[in-house]
Structure formats: C-alpha cells, structure tokens
Amino acid sequence: MKSRLVRIALAALIAGVSTAAIARDLTVISWGGNFQDAQRKAYFEPFAAETGKKVVDDSWEGGVGTLRTRAEAAGDPGWDVIHVEVEELQIGGAEGLFEPIDWSKISAKDELIPAAQNKYGVGAITWSAGIAYDADKAGPAPTSVSDFFDVEKFPGKRALRKGPKYALELALIADGVPVDQVYSVLRTPEGVDRAFAKLAKIKPDLVFFESGGQAIQLLASGEASQVLAFNGRVTAANQTDKRNFKFIWPGSIYALDNWVILKNSPNKEEALKFIDFASRASQQQILPQLVAFGPTNTKATAALPEAVAAELPTYPKNLAGALQIDATFWSENIEPLTERFNAFASQ
C-alpha cells in the first residue's frame, strides 16, 4: 500500500516537472474556425510532412496588446509565427515586437504582389469583411450595408465583431458617406461620433462576436439574421455544411493579412522556413479552393479556375464599391477607439 502510494506520488511529480523540459514545436497562430482548418490542409500538414518539424497551430482573436504581452515577457513568448492584420503589422513593427523578415530566404519573393513584401511581414491572404445572410430564411433579402442598419424592414439580430474596426466604417457607409471618404470622415471627432450614433440606433439588436467562426455559427443557428462575416468563411460553410449563405460585396472592406515572426521566438529559422513554404504558389493555390481568400502569390492566383477566382476579394467585380482598409488610420486610433467601443458595447 505504502510503496504504491510512493510510486504514484513520484510519477505525478515527475510528470509535473518534466513539462518544463520539452523542446517546443513550431507554434503557428491564426484565426481559427474553417479558415484555420483550410490552412492546416494547405500549409501546416504539408510543411510538417516535408520538413519533419511538427507544427502546433492555435488561434487568437487579434490585438496588439496580446502580442506585446508575449514579446515583452522574459524568455520564450510561446508563439512563433502569427497571422496578423495590417495595423498589427504596423504597430508591432514600430514597437519591435517582430523579427525582421530575411527576404533572401523567401524563394517566391518575386512572385508575391508588392503589398505582400514588408519589412516585418510576408503577405498571406487577401480577405473581405462584409454583410452575410442566410438566403434560405424567409423574408426579404438584404442587398446593401444600409439594410444591415434597417431593423424595421429586415428584422432579426445583427452580429458585429467586438471592436471598432469595420463596425465604424460600415456605420458611416450606411449613413451615406461615400466609400472613398469614409476614413477622412472618421479622422474627425464628429465623424467618430456620427459612426457611434448610427451604431447606437441598432444597439438593442446588436450582438458581438470575437472570432470569425462565431459569426458563421450565429448565422447558422439563426441567432442573427445578418452578420459581419469574412467572405472565405461564408463560402466554406456553404461547401461543407450545404448552407445557402450570401455575401454582399458592395460596401465590403478588404485587406491583406501578413505572417510575422514574434520577437524572441526560439524557432526563428523554422518560422522563416514555414513562411517561405506558405508563400509558394503550389501551397497558396490550395487554400482558395477550401476558403475563398485570395493568394498573395501571383502565380497561384493565375492558376486558379475561374469559378474559384470569382469568389475572391480581388476579383474585379467584387472590388466594385468595396473599401480598402486604412492601416495607418487604425494603427493611430485603434486603442482609444477600442476603449470607446468596449464602453459602447458593454452598456
């Protein structure tokens, strides 16, 4: 009895202690849901198969604060490669949160679009954020951003991402601001007040989500009738779950996401190898067939069948009436506007 107890105790102690000593696998952080499932097939699994280096993937919900906490912690930050949005690339780059990219190691450099070649980041995808709805549900179908804000004609809950990004732009577009003037209006205090006032009108019907996957879930469960969604996740849900979700292109917001390497990553070399791998045309052309996000490698784009290309944010017809995100505006204003948005959302 006693010796068995001692053995169990020892085993527990060893198990507890040994966790500290294991060398860490390459940890790649992305945005979860069906998008990350697709990345796993296009990048993580083939990379692990080719190099023998295990890839652990995890998801986050964005925010420079999270990156700062990790980069400034003493020792291993826990993450290596992160899929970031443009303003996170700008702020994080300025604050020295990322390792500079050694472009001589990126073999597909010349095939990448210019916007994908940054000092601290390598462009990964283009995406669009816009209004999505379930076409199988009864009632009139919304056709514009204004309809998102019209709860009389189009009843039901609305879902927005928890944060000022996209929400303020959509509010101004719905309030009649032409797409090309959205950011100049938003740069004035009156413009910010105007956007919040527009949002306040549908406040009782607003719900907020934190990850792109949740938006699809809210639409699928019928909890929300219109959601702000990312175009690729909408088409992926239609494919895998036989849904009939529709995405409204006019008034949608498009942007480019980047791969970055977190400062103090113990896996810098593998991280760069991974980014190199993920920039190749051969891998980049797999992803859009699973989720309709655009490649940054021009050869990959050229190789896509027309049916797939027509669903991408960069397809000419889809770009009409769309708004490109203003990275500088958001890197200057994300913090005060996030504070104000959180106060707005919690009331």
Add this chain to the structure above:
Amino acid sequence: MSTDYGLPLPRWWMRLGSILLVVILVLPALVVVPISFSSGSIIAFPLPGFSWHWYGEAAASPAWRDALLSSLRVGAASTLIATVIGTAAALGIDRLQGRTRAIVLLATLLPLVIPIVILALGAYFALATVGLSNSLTGLVIFHAALGLPFVTLSVVASLQGFDRTLWRAAASLGASPITAFRRVMLPIIAPGVAAGAIFAFAMSLDEVVVASFVTAPSQRTLPLQMFSGIKENTGPIVTAVATLLLLLSMTFLLVVEMLRRRSRRLATASEAT
C-alpha cells in the same frame, strides 16, 4: 400531512418539486450528447445525420491530446500537493475545539470564497514576480490552492466518525505515533483522503479562469482548449470531448460515493469495537 421527521410541508408537493428541480439540474448538461454524434459541422439542432466522426477527430487531434496531457499533469501534481497539505491540516484541525476550530476551518475555505478572477489576477502578479509566468508549474501551485479546501474538509469529515479511544489504545500499547497513525488512523481517513483528492483533481480538470490568466497557449489545458473550441466554433468536436468528460465525471462520482460508503462502514465498525 407532515413528514415522518416533523417537517410541516405537505410531502407530495415537496417531493414533486424536488424531483422536478433535480431533473432540471441534471438534464440540460445532457443536450450536448446528441450533438456529438452529428454528421454536420455546426452545433445546432436538428442533426443532419449520425456519425462517430467527431470522436475520431478528437482522438486524432494533437491539440486536444496535448491539452488532455497538460490537464492530467497539472491535475496530478496539484492534487498531490493539495492532498499532502490538506490531510495534515485536517489532522491538525481535528485536535482543535470551539472558536479556534471554527476560525481555522473558515481559513481553509479562503481559496473558495475569494472571487476566482481576483485570485487569478493575484496569481498572475505573483507568478510574474517570481518568474513563473506562462508556466504549468505556476498553474499547479494555484490549482493546489483551489483543491486544498476539498481535501481538508473531506478528511475532517471522515475524522468525525473516528473514535479517539482507538488512537489512545494504540499509543498505550506502545505503538510509536507513526505506527499508530499508519495502522489506526490511515485506514479510517483513507476514503476521505481519496474522495478529497478526486474532488481536487476534478476541480483542476475543470478550472478555466486561473488557467487563462497564468498559462501560455502552447500549454493549453483541456478546459482552455474547450473554451477556445466553443468561442472559435471548431464544431461538434467540443461536444464529443464534453460527452467523454461527462462519462469521466460519472465515474468519479460513483467512485467517491463508494469511498464514502466504505468510510461510513469503517466508522461504524470502529464505533462498534
């Protein structure tokens, strides 16, 4: 109209109400079970079809396996610490009386009566100060703190059935305190210790607030992985894991119940001698 034990309330509606209440308590957790057999990828009714798919996914996924391993490690190590400290404390409390006893008993409850988010924030600051942030070691320490009251109270309860004359008899027969403890005390408190340890382990296996404040995501515990699965909408894989956890909980519950019965038998036996 009143009950056998003198309570004044009509028995039939008390019984009906209580049955209803217990049904309401137990049933809701079970709605996740059917979803785990869904052939679709969205967590909602009605189900498109039956499949074991998500159990396969859960078993094959390294993220879920690593999370389970992390949780088992943290659970085992924190339970061990809580059990040793808590059992010693319970033996100490058993010797106290009156006001001192009440105060010490309340002190053991402290980790449970401080709102968990405040404890987690304090843990975050404390672990950063000693350089243990983002580590499972830090989590082990604070999970041990949360498990401590369960062990202490469970052992104190098992000692209430313990007849001290046995202890004195052993001592007067010349047994050393350690022998007396091992031969007389340990068999009697063992079920209480084991039940407390299982409680502490189950608590660690379900704890998400402290874990989210003090661990790095590369060492996600099972509840953190589930939390992210729910938030990120990774599909019915979460419900498959939840169903497995339900089975595990029921096993735990039955084991604790068996231990308790055994403890009561031992106590009655010691009273009889």
Add this chain to the structure above:
Amino acid sequence: MSGNGAARARRARLSTVVLLAPMALFLLAVIGVPLFLLVWQSVADRDVAIGLPRTVAMLAEGEGAPSPAIYPALVADLAAASDSAVGRVARRLNIEKAGLRTAVLAARATALESPSDPVAALQAADGRWAQPEIWQAIRAASGPLTDRYLLAAIDLERDAKGEITSRPTELAIYRSILTRTFVIAASVAALCLALGLPLALYLASLPPKFAERWLLVLMLPLWTSILVRAMAWTLLLQSNGLVNSLLQRAGLIAQPLDLAFNRFAVLVAMTHVLLPFMVLPIYNALRAIPKTQLMAAGSLGATPLQSVVRVYLPQARAGIAAGLLLVLASAAGYYITPALVGGPADRMIGTFVELAVIRTNNPGLAAALGLVALLLFLALVGVLIAALKPMRALEGAR
C-alpha cells in the same frame, strides 16, 4: 503521572501546530502574497522612473518647462534602458496621453544613434518632443505612487489642475459594471436560496439513505464541466434552440422568444451551476439538528410552520450563510458563464479585468478593478455575517 500529562499536552499542541503549519504557509503564499501584490499594483507607478531615471530626477527639480539640459539626459536614459523597459515607458506614457507611444519609440531609435545635438535630433524624430505637454506627461507618470487606476476603476480622473472629476460619459463604464456584477451575483444567490432551501428541507426530512441518493444526483452537474453546461444552455435557449422549438411546436408561441444572450439566460445558467453549493451546506446543517427539538416545539403548541421558522432555520443559519457565501463568491468572480450565455450588457467585472491584463496591457487598471471588486465583495460578506451570525452556530459544533 501528572507531569507526564503536561508534557504530553505540550507535545500534542506542538504537533497540532506542525500539522497546520504547511497549510498556513501555503495559504500565505497563494493568497496573502497575491492579494498584497494586487494592492501594490493598483497604486504602483514605477515604469517611467525605472526606465528614465535621469530625466525624472531633473524634472523633479523644478516646476514648469524643463531646461534644454533635459534632452541629453533623456537620450542617455533611452540609450541605457533595455527594450522591455522602454516598452513599459512607452505604454505608461500612452496611458497618460494616447499617441505618446510612437514619440517614445522614435526617441529611442534616435537615442541609439547617439546624436551630437540631442535637442534637434529628438525634435526632428517626433515633433511632440518640442512641446511642453510631453514633459508634463512624463512628470505626471514619474511615480512612485498614483491614484489614477483606482480613480479610473470608479469612473473618476484628475483634470489638468489635479482636481478629481468624472470621466467622459462615453468612457465611464466601471461603476455600472461593478453594480451589474453584484446585482447578478446577489440575484443568483437569492434564486439559489429560494430553490435550494425547500429542496434542502425536503432532503433533510427523508431518511438519510434516500436523501443521500438524491444528493448524489444533485452532485452530478457539479461534476460536469462548467463550460459544457454553458454550451448546453445556449443550445437550449437560443432562438432556434430546443426550448423555443418545443414551445413553437406546441403552438404556445408564434415567434421564438428571446431567451439566450441576455440577463435571463445568465441567471438561469448561473443558478443551475451554483444551486448545489447552496443545497449541500444547508442540508448538512439541517441534518445536524436533533429532530427531537422540532417535536418538542410541536408539543409546546407551535404550528409546524412556526416550528420550522423559529426552531429549525435559526440553527441552520451557518449552513445558509455558507451557501450564500459560496454562491456569492463564485457568482461574483466567475465571468465565463455570463460571457458565453449572456449579451454585451451582462459582461461582468472579470471580463474587464481579463481585458485589461491580457489584451490592453494595463495591469494597474486590472489591479484597481480587482481591488475595488474585492472591497465591495468583502463589504457584502460583512453584511451577510452581521445578519446571520454564522460564527455562533459554528462554535457550537465540535
């Protein structure tokens, strides 16, 4: 024999202390130290003083605009400080005035090039280094103590003159969130008491063997993952969830009811989670009361209800107090369930503590919010103890 007895008593006391010591030390380490650090972090303001020691010393010498000699001092400080120290200075000054982060980082880059003319170089790097406001900000943030986080936690701030004023209404949220947190916690505790007390009374009236079987069933949800239960309630309550579809199929409602993602869902899910914490202590307390007392009360002419209210419940008050305390503490601190099943207006203080510490890197605000919440909680517990006087009942026990 009597001397022997005294020695044995002494030895017994000593071994009691030895047995209790590990727990006392452990609790000190895992509760005492963290709570102390919580208080310290809520008032500490040392990032700028540590990162920029020379600059802060020069600013302390006089009021008003600093002499040009401060520019070389700042360059020396920024060149000597580590990356993370500069990062903390930048973050702290950005809290003082939004946007200063970039000014600090630009100055750091300049300082590392050891410029020959620090004044011109810094002002060229970022125009704000020519303005007096940035020096005021550094002075205001030079510590070592500050009340800004504690004030912010109750929606106050200091204006330019140092007077305490309210924060702008679009940012003043914490008072309402603290109120909401304790309103939810108290409502959940009240619901648990309303449901749990009759249940405990019923269980205590059963023969112990049956009662324990019931308790086993009651404990089942306690063993189920709290996250699983939150997910389950969402599945039940959402607009096309099981409850709504049952009601619709039964023809009771035409349109789905708004049951999920609101206060109703939060109260239902939290009461469900915490009810066992109420029932178990009350049941244990009731069991400990000799049944003969009730019979005695009955034979003295008390009606059954009177005997329960006058005789039974007062003796169970330690159990009731323990139940209320456990439920209140859990409900006030466990912000995950409301975040999953509630709406935006049901987020509790824990969500904002997590936001401050993990997302927005503002440990001072997180600590202040935690401290204010803890003080409010302790006040609530004080009221509870004063009302129920559970200690007296506890002392009666062995």
